[in-house]
Amino acid sequence: MEYILHLAIVVTIFSILAMSLNYVAGYTGILSLSHATFYGIGAYATAILTTQHGFSFVPSVMVGMVLAAVIAYLASFPILKLKEDSLVLVSFGFSIIMFNVMLNWTDLTKGPLGIKGIAAPEIFGLSFFSKPLFFALVFLTAIVTYFFFRRITKSPYGIIIKGIRENRTVTAVNGHNVLRYQRSVFTVGAIFAAIAGSFTATFLAFIEPKLFELMPSVLILIMVILGGMASLKGSVLGAFILILLPEVLRFLGLPPSILAEVQQMIYGLVLILVMYLRPQGLLGEYKI
């Protein structure tokens, strides 16, 4: 039971990440490889503020959200100047820069040693130390996330951002300030990634820069692509499949020494297969 709950929590946290990246990449067409960076900013904000500065959980989450928003907004200036392939590269470069900051700014982040002893969240005196309660909290957040993005994407706002994804010139000529929408989307996506990061920090009780490197960004993007671009339900499905896949492998008796490699090989294979067989992903209709 403990094990299943653990998995359920991981799936839910990644659902939040995948849904928010889908908003950025699937709906608006900003194929960003820096989502794990904002995830990391949230995680570090909570870790540092709660362990060293006596903050409680909720204010630390808020600081993380604001920080992610500010950094995303600033980063959006160079990133959004580009499109498609070069945008992917520069967003990736940005995540490498931020990863190096986490790694090298040891006074703040303790560098590769990571931060230990992050306490479980406590909200209004109620501790979420027990797994069922923690799961309930994360699950509720995921539901809120889902309806938040659903509301946006079903509104006229959703039509405009999808228009931007399809063709920026035509959307601009139709009277929409493309860059302003893109910036807003990129920033809002980052804010939700930061929330997921705060949860991860308290859930694992320990974080290190490696958790927010390139591979997690890629993993989240694979979830979005596999589930289907511009499909929120698809992103949840993608998170579900890609988190459970390695567990299935473990059950099949794969030795733990090669598990990590095989797992990543499967991620690579999934990418290739989806592009070949179903470029719109499992539940999506938009093909990249």
Place this chain on the structure above:
Amino acid sequence: MLLVRDLNLHIGGLKILNDLSFDVQDGSITGLIGPNGAGKSSFYNVLFNLFPASGGSIKLDGIELIGKTPDQISHLGIARTFQDSKLLPQITVLENMLLSSKYLNPVNLRRVFFGGGILSEEFENEKKKARVLLKKVGLEDKEHSLAKNLSYGQSKLIETLRLFMYESKLVLMDEPFSGLFPEMIKVIKGLIRELVASGRTLMFVEHDMKLIAEICDHVIVLDAGSKIAEGTFEHVKTKPEVIEAYLGD
């Protein structure tokens, strides 16, 4: 309505538009003609600041367009179509129509979440309007099809139809008839008449001289980025430089 003065567009060493000057009268239908590469579509692109002009001025009812962004220019009351139909392929027909609607502006997150339902009410109204338009041309069953699944003619039709979603003053059309069957041409001609009847001023890029003669009340002839003639079609078609430009091509 529209005053173009000494408009230039130079890209690299090429003079795409060369000291172009002309007026477009209120309520008129002005044809922009000339051989391939004369700079007709480029003029539209400069007007919308998709290419930055190298010099000159374009004024709409006294307001300078040069230096404004495409969305600002659109908000001043100008709509356009593109030569190769630019419906957005991976969103639905209805969404394509709604994208042109100006009530959507500005849609920000504050209005999405705290608009008190006004936004969604307006949204429904616009959807109704779009559906009425689709019904008029018999495409109401295509509402939820992705635009990429439409035939060429259908997407041309929608491209013209969505001009009705916005109360623009000036409409720039880029070869709305090219490659269409006669029946479809008739439908689009009808739509164009409606656009004019609703008080819009029209500009046209078109190759088919018969259509130009039939529809336009004023014609501007471009060649290699310069205006070589202007007047009624009957007038310009007799001019030697016009005949030269077309035959010498």
Place this chain on the structure above:
Amino acid sequence: MQILVNGIIVGGIYALMAIGFNLIFSSVRFFHLLYGIVAVLGIYLTRFFLLTFEINFFVSMFLGAAIAALLGMAFWQWLYKPLMDRKASSLVLMVVSFGALIMVQNLIALIWKNNTYSISISETIKEGYHFLGITITFNQLVILLTSLVLVILLELFLNKTKYGMAIRAIGDNAEMTTILGLKTNQIILIVFFIGTFISSIAGTMVALEIGVKPTYGLFLVLKAIIASIIGGIGSMRGAMLGGLLLGVVENIGIYYLGGGWQEVTAFILLTVFLLFLPQGMFNKVQISN
């Protein structure tokens, strides 16, 4: 001065990587991310020949590069071409390429473990050379000479042979190649062979300095991409200068900021170029809007 020399040596390798990458990019027009990991595979094969059969370093390097190059051709024929024939976008091809990169990288990790291995030319460590207050190690000298020889050979090939001219033509004009009587696909196969071959040699040069690890694949291809973009993608001369500039700037960065910030310097350089000089130093293809 020493920084400059070190920068030029590293930059020479980047330049080689970038030239191979550019060659491929200008004929297929998508980011072939697998490029880096195939080079790494070449390094592992070189090391394998070196250790198993105890053959000469240069022969091993040649063999490793040749096998990697054949693999490069195979990837074009069986991974990319089917998608290209379906007119997939460059983004799709890049995603596929990335998926394949992850697979190959982990396959290497499964076979050879996830450690850093060093590779060396001879068993004894040769002394460095000193002149004018600059120190150059034996390895660095080999790197410098190999880079030079390869660049000259490539220039000759591209400018003096029928195939070379066809390769230069294909990026701009597919018809031209048919006029020369060569099939487009043949040319692309040759391009993949040459490009991968160069990358594998360049990779081996890198390994001489810092060893080899499965994750270096991504690192190498990124350096190639950055160098290509700042040089002006699609231009051979640009790739070369871009590589040198990247090497020098990185070394200055290391000197003033410390080794931890090497990647940061590289990407900041890239961002500066993309923002202010998006067509690079020698533009052929505009890559930003």
